[in-house]
Amino acid sequence: MLATPVTPAIRLLPDLLVSQIAAGEVVDRPASVLKELLENALDAGSSTIQIQLEEGGVKLIRVSDDGSGIARDELALALTRHATSKISSLDDLERVGTLGFRGEALASVAGVARLTLTSRQRLDRGDRATAAHAWRLGGEPGASLEPAALLAGSVVEMRDLYYNTPARRKFLKSERSEFAHCAEALKRIALAHPEVAFTLAHNGRVSLNLARSDARKRVGAILGDDFLAESxxxxxxxxxxxVSGYCALPAYSRARADAQYCYVNGRFVRDKLLAHALREAYHDLLHGSRYPAYCLFLEIDPATVDVNVHPQKTEVRFRDSRAVHQFVFHAVQGLLATPLATAPTASSSFTSSSPPLSAGGEGLAQARWPDAAAGSTAASADGRSFGSRVPYQGSLRVGEPGTTGTYLAFVDATRSPDGSLAASPPASAAADGELPPLGYALAQLHGVYILSQNSRGLVVVDMHAAHERILYEKLKGGLDEQQVATQALLIPAVFSAETIDVAAAEEHAETLRRLGFDLAPMGPRQLAVRGVPALLQAADPAALARSLLSELREHGVSQLMTARRNELLASMACHGAVRARRLLSVAEMNALLRQMEETERADHCNHGRPTWTQLTMADLDRHFLRGR
Known part of the structure; x- marks a missing residue:
């Protein structure tokens, strides 16, 4: 017979053990200590913060600031659990406007490391008057106050992390790895506070020096000028x-999610809702294995967001999560979807005077780009402006029933009033220097690239990638409006098929018709393609049908028309896009350029590759050493 286990008696834990357990919520490595100390320094109104680390922050973390400091009589209280100057009531907690507020950071750090706090209080921020002198307090039990030398502000020094809990110290990584985490913690905070100067030194060597600046310069200093150029x-x-900040174009996508910075009221967060909104905004522009890069700042009424749902305050909860998701999604998607002919310059804004958002997401911000008549300029994908903008006014009828081919239909868009082909820019436009953003075609290079001249120099276009994006956007629009036109084939394309495919073609005939396909069984193992989407009439009908049936067999009709709809349309567009080595006339090339200028997201194909690049006259002059 098994003995009944005896339940241990319940007892109160010693205060020291309680502090060490509580420290685990806030202090899991040196970087988390540094984060808490930096937030306290910023809340104190500091304009200059200096950080010194040794051995990755395990041996020493010293944070010096020029903030308001702490009064002598409050130094001991600052190291006590649940003591804070940042909230005093439930109302304060519901409208937190500071970075730190839990009141446990210093006490938690003191529970697992040797902590020394030195401070000299500013008596009046107006004339910068300070207390008579500074005071120092050690974190050991029974430590007493002693005078210290300090000009102003505070110095918090942490030594020997986990000296009294060696089991936890074993879980720390190498010195190099811990320092990298500390540097990343500083970068996250520094991005949101460009008005504050930061200096980071490791083992006596300065590794990061950030002067006070504006937001754009701070982003460039931390994320790099190449990020700014591609945003x-x-x-x-x-x-x-x-919401404000910078969204990198798909060409700057990353193999890892290591360039994604999102802030809520100045606080860096890893919020699943915001991450999903941003991922969806980039969905049509990136390959599945790539990650977008961005640095965005969301400002919201503090009363509508709960920042006290995670010990390290890296997660938040929104009162109206759907409205926030839709707002961020539409704002970023609208920025990335701007057609070339109306893209804003790097200094332009995406603004709205819409009414407040409701739970349903009404009143979402709409793009209001600078007016062409006001002398605005269109911008290239890298943020550089074109010359004066001249929106194309012609009729674009690519792929409508009755044309002889997708790329041949481009010719219609470049016909002069008398019906002749406009192979070169109009004389009036050339004389006035009024050229479209992508200019006018000069030639085709190896049947792959279009060479075009605009007011800034040479434009090189990947014609297959560009045509693929145009077809994809048109297919999406047509399917949304239930208007995917079908082009009947003069001679049906018959091909061999599996029995299951023949059955699927019969069972889902209505869905296939919605996509622009007309398939009919010709036998137990044969199908005939009698019609294809008019936009894709130049593609191989049998190959298109096989690809569609393969997707249908693998994912089912429900998934194909909902979650995987865009993937299907992207595959169809790839089949229908003009192929490499296909020779186009100058008129066809010009028509493709005009369509690019009026198509959303036309500066990148469906897989995130750029569709064009600009070589300015300055670039060419520099290459050929002109003017030297």
Missing amino acids: RQLEAQAGPLR
């Missing part, structure tokens, strides 16, 4: 919500 600036507002 568009975002400014959007709808009621109480505002």
Whole structure:
């Protein structure tokens, strides 16, 4: 017979053990200590913060600031659990406006490391008057106050992390790895506070020196000038919500999610809702294995967001999560989807005077780009402006029933009033220097690239990638409006098929018709393609049908028309796009350029590759050493 286990008696834990357990919520490595100390320094109104680390922050973390400091009589209280100057009531907690507020950071650090706090209080921020002198307090039990030398502000020094809990110290990584985490923690905070100067030194060597600057310079200093060059600036507002920052174009996508910085009221967060909104905004522009890069700042009424749902305050909860998701999604998607002919310059804003968002997401910000008549300029994908913008006014009828081929239909868009082909720019436009953003075609290179001249120099276009994006956007629009036109084939294309495919073609005939296909069984193992989407009439009908049936067999009709709809349309567009080595006339090339200028997201194909690049006259002059 088994003995009944005896339940241990319940007892109160010693205060020291309670502090060490509680420290685990806040202090899991040196970087988390540094984060808490930096947030305290910023809340104190510091304009200059200096950080010194030794052995990755395990041996020493010293944070010096020029903030308001702490009064002598409050130094001991600052190291006590649940003591804070940042909240005093439940109302304060519901409208937190500071970075730190839990009141446990210093006490938690003191529980697992040797902590020394030195401070000299500023008596009046106006004339910078300070207390008579500074005071120092050690974190050991029974330590007493002693005078210290300090000009102003505070110095918090942590030594020997986990000296009294060696089991936890075993879980720390190498010195190099811990320092990298500390540097990343500083970068996250510094991005949101360009008005503050930061200096980071490791083992006596300065590794990062950030001077006070504006937001753009701070982003460039931390994320790099190449990030800025490949980004568009975002400014959007709808009621109480505002989002600003920089969204990198798909060409700057990464293999890892290591260049994604998202802030809520100045606080760096890893929020699943915001991450999903941003991922969806980039969905049509990136290959599945790539990650977008961005640095975005969301401003929201503090009363509508709960920042006290995670010990390290890296997660938040929104009162109206759907409205926030839709606002961020539409703002970023609208920025990235701007057609070339109306793209904003790097300094342009994405703004709205829409009413406040409701739970249903109404009143979402809409793009209001600078007016062409006001002398604005269109911008290239890398943020550089074109010359004066001249929106194309012609009729674009690519792929409509009755044309002789997808790329041949481009000719219609470049016909002069008398019906002749406009192979070169109009004389009036050339004389006035009024050229479209992508200019006019000069030639085709190896049947792959279109060479075009605009007011800034030479434009090189990947014709297959560009045509693929145009077809994809048209297919999406047609399917949304239930208007995917079908082009009947003069001679049906018959091909061999599996029995299951023949059955699927009969069972889902209505769905196939919605996609623009007309398939008919010709026998137990044969299908005939009698019609294809008019936009894809130049593609191989049998190959298109096989690809569609393969997707249908693998994912089912429900998934294919919902979750995987865009993947299907992207595959269809790839089949229908003009192929490499296909020779186009100058008129056809010009028509393709005009369509690119009016198509959303036309500067990248469906897989995230750029569709064109600009070589300015300055670039060419530099290459050929002109003027030297």
